[in-house]
Amino acid sequence: MQVQPAGDDCLVVIHTAVQTELGRRYVLSEALTTIGRGSNNHIVVSSDAVSRQHAQLEHRGSDFLVSDLNSTNGTFINNERQRTRDSRLNGGDLLRVGDTVFKYLSGSDIETQYHAVIGHMAVSDGLTNLANRKHLDSLLAEEVQRAHRHGRELSVLMVDIDHFKTINDVHGHLAGDRVIAGLAHLLRQRLRADDKLGRYGGEEFCAILPETSLENAAAIAETLRTMVATHPFPVDSKRLTVTVSIGAAALKPKMQSADLYRLADQMLYRAKNQGRNQVCC
Numbered sequence: 001m002q003v004q005p006a007g008d009d010c011l012v013v014i015h016t017a018v019q020t021e022l023g024r025r026y027v028l029s030e031a032l033t034t035i036g037r038g039s040n041n042h043i044v045v046s047s048d049a050v051s052r053q054h055a056q057l058e059h060r061g062s063d064f065l066v067s068d069l070n071s072t073n074g075t076f077i078n079n080e081r082q083r084t085r086d087s088r089l090n091g092g093d094l095l096r097v098g099d100t101v102f103k104y105l106s107g108s109d110i111e112t113q114y115h116a117v118i119g120h121m122a123v124s125d126g127l128t129n130l131a132n133r134k135h136l137d138s139l140l141a142e143e144v145q146r147a148h149r150h151g152r153e154l155s156v157l158m159v160d161i162d163h164f165k166t167i168n169d170v171h172g173h174l175a176g177d178r179v180i181a182g183l184a185h186l187l188r189q190r191l192r193a194d195d196k197l198g199r200y201g202g203e204e205f206c207a208i209l210p211e212t213s214l215e216n217a218a219a220i221a222e223t224l225r226t227m228v229a230t231h232p233f234p235v236d237s238k239r240l241t242v243t244v245s246i247g248a249a250a251l252k253p254k255m256q257s258a259d260l261y262r263l264a265d266q267m268l269y270r271a272k273n274q275g276r277n278q279v280c281c
Contacts, residue, residue, distance in 0.1 A: 012117050015101035015126025017047055023118055033057040035097055049073050049098035049174045064089045073098045073174050079185055081234045099174050101126055125199040128184035136198030140208055140257040147251050154210055154251040155217035156260050158268040161203040162243045162276040175235040179242055182233050190224055214250035214281055221246040221279040245271035248281035
């Protein structure tokens with residue numbers, strides 16, 4: 001991760017296949033900034049998922065306007081489904097260029113924002129903006145201790161995308177990334193404010209549900225399963241149907257976080273083995 005001093009409006013790399021690029025900052029000092037795989041761009045992204053001339057940022061007045069340059073895999077702001085064309089960037093927006101995600105920083109406190117982004121990257125997954133595995137482990141350990149100390153209920157859901165390899169094989173890895181990011185957004189919308197959601201690894205997510213019985217956790221899981229199965233996931237001009245299998249488990253006396261993970265994982269694999277697109281608890 002390249003931590004650099006911050007100053008003017010800039011793009012910071014928060015997700016990329018090239019790990020040495022994470023945290024790199026690109027100051028937007030030109031009237032027109034181009035992004036692409038070609039070496040003649042102002043921002044060069046070394047990824048096959050990025051076109052040679054992929055996107056441009058035009059500085060108009062105090063605004064930066066983003067346009068896709070008819071790229072193969074598109075340019076998107078935040079969770080937009082349509083390719084950008086003269087779309088205004090706002091401070092904190094995520095700019096998705098192929099399989100690379102930038103965060104746009106603007107304003108008078110760029111340095112503070114920049115270091116906040118770097119700190120956030122240490123505990124979050126760049127593709128989904130959810131807690132990463134390390135932070136998820138820490139959150140669950142805290143909730144397990146709190147539940148034991150106060151005699152409260154605690155449940156965990158393990159959510160896994162069904163036939164994810166087929167999505168990658170048929171539609172490409174970039175489509176797989178779009179499905180993962182879309183699912184993260186969908187799950188976060190449905191879960192409650194006190195619930196914690198993280199990317200457990202690959203196409204698997206974990207939801208920590210404080211003060212929730214196994215019965216209620218199973219009901220929440222079924223709601224999530226149904227919501228995903230009926231939600232069209234847009235990938236370019238297609239809309240993919242995606243299903244998930246979910247394993248639910250509740251904390252028992254003397255259990256630690258590893259035990260709770262293990263039990264929820266066992267339920268997840270039971271759901272997979274019984275035909276997928278279902279909840280087991």
